[in-house]
Amino acid sequence: MNIKIINKSKHDLPHYATQGSAGMDLRANIDHPVVLQSLERCIIPTGLYIELPEGFEAQIRPRSGLAIKKGLSIPNSPGTIDSDYRGEIGVILINLSTESITIEPSERVAQMVIAKYEQISWQPVKELSESDRSAGGFGSTGKS
Numbered sequence: 001m002n003i004k005i006i007n008k009s010k011h012d013l014p015h016y017a018t019q020g021s022a023g024m025d026l027r028a029n030i031d032h033p034v035v036l037q038s039l040e041r042c043i044i045p046t047g048l049y050i051e052l053p054e055g056f057e058a059q060i061r062p063r064s065g066l067a068i069k070k071g072l073s074i075p076n077s078p079g080t081i082d083s084d085y086r087g088e089i090g091v092i093l094i095n096l097s098t099e100s101i102t103i104e105p106s107e108r109v110a111q112m113v114i115a116k117y118e119q120i121s122w123q124p125v126k127e128l129s130e131s132d133r134s135a136g137g138f139g140s141t142g143k144s
Helices: 064-070
Strands: 004-007 024-027 034-036 041-045 048-051 056-061 079-081 090-095 101-103 108-116
Touching: 034 041, 034 090, 090 108
Parallel strands: none
Antiparallel strands: 004 048, 024 108, 034 101, 041 090, 056 079, 056 108
16 A cells, blocks of 8 residues: 655655564654653654545554663554544653653654554444343453
8 A cells, every 4th residue: 555655854754674564663853852751741743744545544652662661652552643634743752761761863752553444333222232241341351
């Protein structure tokens, strides 16, 4: 699938690192380091603008290495870029560690996965069909 993209960043286009990669890394398009204090949030610009076809979204997800090594995450994970959005892709980051974290220019700050979705229509009913699970949730399937 081909996706239209405008790249106003200083970096190459996002790309898949390996044949089996689901996501492409997004880089911080900033001129100076940004320091995030513990529990602080910010939006990091990417300089990228995309036009997705209807029925597709871009999911913005944390990078596992930054999450485990620094405690850096995305509070609305996964963030969704809708097919009708044409603005700059910004990555909302949060510092979940107890120490300050510095985001460097060009640093890989998130990954983007393109996913297909369907819109639905609600069908109001008086009751739902039974299932083996029924209303069980929040740990009801056990630990094994």
